[in-house]
Amino acid sequence: MEQGERVKESVTTLLFGVAFLSIFITIIITFLTIGRISKPIIAVAKSADSIANGDYSHRVVVKTNDEIALLANSFNKMAASIQHSQKEQAEFKTILYSIGDGVITTNNAGVVKLMNLVAERLTGLSESEERFRSVTQSANDAIISADSKGIIIEWNLSAEKIFGYSKEMIIGENLETIIPQSYRDIHNIQLERVSLGGEHHIIGKTVEMHGLHISRKEFPIELSLAEWQTSKGKFFTGIIRDISERKKAEIEIKLKNEQLIKLNSEKDKFFSIIAHDLKSPFQGFIGLTELLANEHEDFSKVELVELGKSLYESASTVYKLLENLLEWAQMQKGTISFTPGELLLFKAVSSSINTVNQRALQKGISIINEVDETQKVYADEKMISTVLRNFLSNAVKFTKREGQIIVRTKKLDDEMVEVSVSDTGVGMAEKDVNKLFKVEEKVSSKGTEGEPSTGLGLLLCKEFIEKNGGKVRAESEKGKGSIFYFTVPESNDKNI
Secondary structure, three states, X not given: OHHHHHHHHHHHHHHHHHXXXXXXXXXXXXXHHHHHHHHHHHHHHHHHHHXXXXXXXXXXXXXXXXXXXXXXXXXXXXXXXXXXXXXXXXXXXHXXXXXXXXXXXXXXXXXXXXXXXXXXXXXXXXXXHHHHHHHHHHOOOEEEEEEOOOEEXXXXXXXXXXXXXXXXXXXXXXHHHHOOHHHHHHHHHXXXXXXXXXXXXXXXXXXXXXXXXXXXXXXXXXEEEEEEEEOOEEEEEEEEEEOHHHHHHHHHHHHHHHHHHHHXXXXXXXXXXXHXXXXXXXXXXXXXXXXXXXXXXXXXXXXXXXHHHHHHXXXXXXXXXXXXXXXXXXXXXXXXXXXXXXXXXXXXXXXXXXXXXXXXXXXXXXXXXXXXXXXXXEEOHXXXXXXXXXXXXXXXXXXXXXXXXXXXXXXXXXXXXXXXXXXXXXXXXXXXXOOXXXXXXXXXOOOOOOOOOOOOHHHHXXXXXXXXXXXXXXXXXXXXXXXXXXXXXXXXXOOO
C-alpha cells in the first residue's frame, strides 16, 4: 500500500512538471512571435506618419518574406509613387507659372484644381468687373459708358427706366440717340476735341442739360462725366439723374415766391388805401363833433338835424369800411365760414333788392328782377347775398334820379350761371374799369348825390365769387352806365 502511494505521488509530480514546462514554452513562443509581427507593423505605422507629414522619401525596412513583408513592400511602392507624383506636379507648376497666358486645370466635376498667376490675375479682374456691374445695375441713377466715338457700351437698369430703351436696344448705338438736337452740335465738337487729344470740357463736373426719351420727349437731367482709359482706348462714363421733379418744384417755389412778393406788395398798398379811407371819414366825424361840442348853442334846430345826418353818414361809412375790412381779413386767413348749398337765385336777388330799395325809391330808381324763378345755383348763400347787395348798392349810388337797374341771369356752356346787374348810371372810363377788383388800385368816388364809397366792397365781391368757383368782371362806358357780372356753378347732381 505504501509503495503504491509513493508511485502515485511521483506520477502526479511528473505531470505537473510537464504541464508547467508546456506553459513556459508556449509563453516563450508567443512572445517571440509577437515581437516578430509587431516590429514591421510599427515600422509601417512610423512610415505612414512621416508620409502624412510630407516626407515621401521614408521607406519601411523588412527582412522577412511573410505577409507583413508583402504589406511593407506595397506601402513602399505607394510612397515612391506619391513622391514621383509630387515631383511631376512641382515640375508642372514650374512650367505652368512660366506660361504667359492664363491656365486653369479642373477635375471631372469642373472644380478648379490649379491655375497660374496670369489666370489668378485675370480671375481677380473678372470678379472686380462683376462687382462693378452689380453696383451699377442696382444704382438709382442712370450709369452709361461710351467709347471715344460716342458708341454706348454699358447701360444699367436705371438708364432703361429714365430713357425707355432696353439694354439690348441701345448697346452699340450712338449717344446721339439720347441727346436732343439742340445739344448734338456741342456733343460732336467735344468728341472731336477728345479724338485730337484734347479734354472734354465737362469732365469731373456736374452740369444740367436735357435728355431725350424713347418717346422723343425732352426732359431735364443732371450729368456727372468721368473719363477712363485702357489699352483699347479712351472711354467715358456718365452718371445721369432725372431732375424733372426737382425742376418742377423749383419752378413752383419761384412762382410761390413771386406770388408772395406780389401779395405783400398788394397788402402794403391795400393797407395804405385803408388808412386813407379811414382817415377821411374820421376827420369829418371829428370836425362835426368838435363843432357841436364848441358851438352847439349857435345852431338852429334845422342845422342840428343836418349835422346829425352828416354824423350818421360819416359813422355809417366808417362802420361799413370796418365791416368790409373784417370780412376781407377773415377771407385772407381762411377763417370765414363757407357752406355752399343749393340756392334759389330769384329769392336771393329779391331779398337783396329789398335791402337797397328804400334808397332807390328816394332817388326814383326802379330795380327790376328778371331772374328765372326756377334758376338754382350751388353757392354759399351769405356770400352771394353780400355780392348782390354790393352790386345793387353801387348801382343805386351811381345812377341818377329816375334811372333803372336790371338783374338778369344767363346759362353758360360750362355748367355755370352768369348774373348781371346793369344800370343807367354815370358809367366809368376804361382806365378806371381796368382798376376794378385789384387790391393795389384805389377806385373810389362819391355817388350822384354825394354818397360815400370805400372802394373795398368790390374786392370782397371778387374774393367771395372766386371762393364759390366763379369769376367777376365789369363793363362800363362813361355817361351810359355800367354792367357788373359774376358767375356761379349751376346746381346739379354733381355738386348737390
